[in-house]
Amino acid sequence: MKPSLITRILLSALLSGGALANAAAPLPGLAAKASELAMLPDGGWLSLDKQGVHLLDASGKERARLKVRAKHLDLRPQGNGAIAVVMDANAEQVLPVRVDLQAGALTALAPFPAPPFGIEAACLYRDAQQIDHLFVVAKDGQAEQWLMHGEQRQLVRKLALPPHTKHCRADDAAQQLLVNEDKVGLWAYNAEAEGVPERKLLKRGDTIKKGEAIVLPWPAAATPVTKAIVQPRAQTEPVARTGDAADDPAIWRNPADPTGARILGTNKKQGLLVYNLAGKELQLLEVGRLNNVDVRQNVTIGGRKLDVAVATQRDDNSVMLFAIDSQGVVTPAGAFPTGLDNIYGMCLYRPADGGLEAFINDKDGSFLQYRIESDGKAMSGKLLRRFKVGSQPEGCVVDDRNHRLFLGEEKRGVWTVSARGDAPAKLSMVVPVGPQLVADVEGMGLYHGDKADYLVVSSQGDNSYLVLDAQAPYRVRGSFRVGYNLAAGIDGTSETDGLEVSSANFGGPYAKGMLVIQDGYKRLPDGPQNFKYVAWEDVAKALKLD
Structure with missing residues (x-):
């Protein structure tokens, strides 16, 4: 026949x-x-x-x-x-x-x-x-x-x-x-x-x-892989809600025990989750629809030294604050309103005086910069500056050492601007959406290495992560995907909303730092979304970074 x-x-x-x-x-x-x-x-x-x-x-x-x-x-x-x-x-x-x-x-x-x-x-x-x-x-x-x-x-x-x-x-x-x-x-x-x-x-x-x-026919030779693939070393337990739930992670370092770090992650249908380095859920704070979260340690608020997490709360367009004790236990510490209509992303800034400031954005492109204050009884936000981008933003990260804010405009690219509250908000393009960075631009984090600093950005449209120098002229150093770790039974990552990276020593495979990535599709098998842990050493090796 x-x-x-x-x-x-x-x-x-x-x-x-x-x-x-x-x-x-x-x-x-x-x-x-x-x-x-x-x-x-x-x-x-x-x-x-x-x-x-x-x-x-x-x-x-x-x-x-x-x-x-x-x-x-x-x-x-x-x-x-x-x-x-x-x-x-x-x-x-x-x-x-x-x-x-x-x-x-x-x-x-x-x-x-x-x-x-x-x-x-x-x-x-x-x-x-x-x-x-x-x-x-x-x-x-x-x-x-x-x-x-x-x-x-x-x-x-x-x-x-x-x-x-x-x-x-x-x-x-x-x-x-x-x-x-x-x-x-x-x-x-x-x-x-x-x-x-x-x-x-x-x-x-x-x-x-x-x-x-x-x-x-005999199958044709496979197309050469154009992006490096790294494997996750661990993953968190899935969040307790199905659908688009997990969103943004942050990392708390335990100064007394590198392996005692905590990963904070938002569930935008439920609240704030706290995990250990094995991915086990330790806390669930059911405080409402949190979107983005960030952490700063050893900051001075109201004359006290604190480790603090801050998150955007979409139920009432407020900013929620959390205290983190020496064992990594997270407790609510207050909230303040913003007056925004559709609060979305945020990131923290530790200025030279050791205080704490927060950049909060709205889906309409608005950014508000607050100074976090306390009268000893309650925390509040003092508005320092307003500025705006042309369309919807979300992800952002601040280089505290160099007082630079990097922010993502989802359909256009990554911008930078001075993080100082008294400086003009003059935006400069770092990398536009295009072949290297595919919309949406979502999560981003900064890695402070011994020889170089890197900005890591989620390129949501092609399920990859772009790494570029965090100093002008912001040279692109490469991009990678997160694939299967079959030995550990962990799937890769895709459609990432939020990520965080740290150069701190967390012990074991994370001695040179770690990257935490939200996974939009939990596979192997199907399940609610979660967060993947990637060793920075694996990223550096794949991209031949300093």
Whole structure:
């Protein structure tokens, strides 16, 4: 049976970029009887029929056989052969198969767990970390994405695809999952679990007709990875609310014990969370819809030395203050109103006199700069300065040493301005939105190193993080993504709202500092949002930083 033109377009041009010149010629030997075929680089074939999986040479002669009633063949190069998957139609499980071309052998590997539905389609996807993923799809559109790494079989996420999907394939280079919907056409979905869910219709009409042989070309070489990938070392327990809940982190350093640090994180549906370096939740302060949070230690307020956290409260457009004791225990310490209509982001500034100031912004672009004061009974804010950017901001960070405020205008880029309350608010562009920084511009933090200072900015639109010098001319030093840490069972990060970085010694992998990142899509498996911990040493190594 010869595959139709549309089948060859679907499986060759759209999926691999390769050619199917061989498929137009009569298929040799046992290959002619196959229901599904995959081309191999030595000229041979991997084929499926009712008797099993067959490894064939170029003449169609059998070299090896695996007895299984199989469907849904897909494969990727691996070593001197390939890793293939087929569905065991009797067990309703997907079975990985190692294809050794040199030895002429097929080896069945540990199967994937049977999903809670009958499998109508299955296919492989290889991501930028070179991790293999499996998609399995049910007749009613239920679907699951699993990863396969050695003997590991881990559920990444559940997703919904069109009903009556009979076939799927992944375009690794485009990071797309392609599925055909009967009588509708060919859909492209985002194959990256850490990406924003989206789909588009590539071709209308029937794509694969019943009874046609499906012929897979040898997969094209993967597109080289253009961004460094670092792995998280730990993650926090998920927040207690689903949906878009976790937002912004801050770091408190324990001067007496580097490993006794605390990570503060906002849940904008609930309040403030406090975690230890293992990611365990230690406190939940249910104080309302907090958005951004920042920490300064050893500041003087009302004649007292304090460690303080400050957060924006969206229920009443106020600023909330929290005291942090020597053991890292956080307690509410007051609040003051701002008069803003839609309070949003904030960051703290410790001026030269050792006091505390806060920059608060509104969705309309307004910034208010307050001096935090106390009369011994209550804390309050004294307004020092107002200024405005042209559109919605959120993330900001202050370089206390150099008295510079860096702020993000979500659709335009990163600006800088003097942090001094008595200085003119003259804004200068640091880096605009573009190929290096993809909107939205969200969280940002400053790393003060021994040899250089760096500004880290969340490039939300491409799920990456831009690192640039924190001094003019603000040279870009590179960007990176946070990928899977399979050994620890931690997924990567995506659609990040807030982040924080510190150069302090927190012990262990964080001896040279750490980066805390809000993760917009918790995977491996699906769950409420959380925060990931990244060792700065891993970032510095990946980007070759000083």
